[in-house]
Amino acid sequence: MEHNFESSEVKTEITFTNELTFSSFEADKLRNEKKQFLFEHLKDFLSTNERFKGKEVSVTFTSKGYSSFVCVLETEGGKSVLKIPIVSQRKGEGDFLRAWESVGVLVPQVLEEGEFGEYPYILLSYVDAPTLKEVYGSREKLLDEGGYQEMGRILRKMHEAHGEGFGKLEDGKARYETFGEMLEGEPYTTKFQFLEEHNLWKEQYGTFEEILGTLRNFVGNGKESSYCHNDFDPANLFATEPFTVFDPGPAMNHPYVDLAMAIVSGVSFLGEKAADELKAGYFNEGEEINEEALFAAMALVSWIKFYRWQRIERFDRIKNTQDYFGKLKS
Numbered sequence: 001m002e003h004n005f006e007s008s009e010v011k012t013e014i015t016f017t018n019e020l021t022f023s024s025f026e027a028d029k030l031r032n033e034k035k036q037f038l039f040e041h042l043k044d045f046l047s048t049n050e051r052f053k054g055k056e057v058s059v060t061f062t063s064k065g066y067s068s069f070v071c072v073l074e075t076e077g078g079k080s081v082l083k084i085p086i087v088s089q090r091k092g093e094g095d096f097l098r099a100w101e102s103v104g105v106l107v108p109q110v111l112e113e114g115e116f117g118e119y120p121y122i123l124l125s126y127v128d129a130p131t132l133k134e135v136y137g138s139r140e141k142l143l144d145e146g147g148y149q150e151m152g153r154i155l156r157k158m159h160e161a162h163g164e165g166f167g168k169l170e171d172g173k174a175r176y177e178t179f180g181e182m183l184e185g186e187p188y189t190t191k192f193q194f195l196e197e198h199n200l201w202k203e204q205y206g207t208f209e210e211i212l213g214t215l216r217n218f219v220g221n222g223k224e225s226s227y228c229h230n231d232f233d234p235a236n237l238f239a240t241e242p243f244t245v246f247d248p249g250p251a252m253n254h255p256y257v258d259l260a261m262a263i264v265s266g267v268s269f270l271g272e273k274a275a276d277e278l279k280a281g282y283f284n285e286g287e288e289i290n291e292e293a294l295f296a297a298m299a300l301v302s303w304i305k306f307y308r309w310q311r312i313e314r315f316d317r318i319k320n321t322q323d324y325f326g327k328l329k330s
Contacts, residue, residue: 012047013056020061027311031067036085038069038119045116046073051080051123067249072126079126080111083247084119091120092169096250099161099227104152106244127244132234139269142234148266148274151232152281154243155262159226159255166225166252174252179219182253183212191303200306200318204329211299218293219254228258233265256290262298264305267324268317275324295328 020039022032031138042059046052058074067087073080083093097107129135136142165174166182171210176182192208195201206214229236230249238244259282266274283289302321 005262012043012053013045014043015056015058017058017060021063023312025312031086035069038086038116041117049330051112056085066301068247073123079125079128081108081124082121083124084116084121084307085168086119092172092250093122093248095169095172096227096229096248097124097246099163100158100245103157103160105158107263108241108246124246125168127238127240127246129244129294132237132239132243135239136234139234139266139274143270143274146277149281150243151234151237151262152259152278152283154237154245154281155229155232155259155278156255156282158229158245159258161227163225163227163252163320164223166254168251173187174225177223177253178221179225179226179254180216180221183216188212188303191307194246194307194310195303198310200310200322201303202322202326203326205299206296206329211296214292214296217302218256218290218296225252226258228253228255228261230258230261231265232258232262254297256294256297257301261301264298264302264321268309268314268321271320272324272327295325298325 018104020035022028035103046057046059051074053075055075060072060074062070062072067085069082069084069086071082073082078322085091094110094113097110101107108127111125112121112123114121120310126159132142132147133139136145136147142148163174165177166179167175167186176185205211228248228251229245230251230253231247232245236245236247238246259278263275263278266278279289302325305321306318309315
């Protein structure tokens with residue numbers, strides 16, 4: 001469904017309950033500009049959308065997700081969540097949520113997808129529950145009470161949703177046919193060079209060629225992949241029973257890479273125990289783990305994470321991850 005923001009003859013009453021927040025980091029200047037543009041056109045969008053046209057709509061902006069413009073929309077009929085990606089204007093979230101639902105994972109219901117001007121949008125059912133991060137108060141408490149093991153089990157179930165190709169979806173298909181093509185097509189070289197220039201990557205972790213070579217050998221040239229979340233974190237899981245998965249950075253990939261992303265995120269906050277608990281939940285007892293390939297996957301995703309964390313001054317998260325890598329490679 002495409003909206004051109006033409007004027008509507010039916011009056012739509014829109015109330016904002018809070019103010020939209022912006023990042024204070026210079027690195028997020030473009031993101032802030034995109035959020036401001038979407039805010040300025042939100043009234044036009046709601047006034048022309050058949051679901052909201054002519055109704056009283058209450059809008060509450062959320063702070064969840066730096067990669068998207070997100071708000072809760074409430075009418076007499078109930079609440080829904082409008083999400084508009086502002087990083088790469090990526091599409092396909094609905095496909096991923098439906099794929100995970102098909103293998104038994106709890107996700108928000110996809111109500112509508114379309115275009116907000118030049119931006120894709122998705123409208124989701126409202127989940128009346130706090131995130132795991134919010135309900136436990138800290139990642140440490142969630143870790144101590146077994147939450148990270150449960151996260152590992154859910155992520156393994158999500159990876160049962162298989163597809164073909166690698167990378168983000170373009171016109172319903174993954175951008176690259178094989179894993180090797182994705183490694184060559186994505187800007188990993190640029191990210192790695194940034195880490196070297198800022199002395200963030202240590203020789204003991206492995207060279208750029210060694211890391212990519214290990215992954216190429218492990219994944220091979222097959223086309224089969226899994227629907228991957230790419231940001232599997234307590235902030236992106238609602239505290240329902242079972243947990244509800246939301247807010248993916250949808251891309252097709254090898255399961256080890258998605259698990260590695262979750263491990264690096266967990267380790268950056270909590271250290272080694274987070275990695276151990278995620279792996280204990282993800283892998284079955286006695287299942288063989290290719291530790292070399294898993295480390296290479298963690299190295300690959302850390303190039304992306306370190307690049308971001310350095311630019312927003314999250315030096316503590318970089319150091320925690322470096323300490324973990326150093327222990328694995330000592």
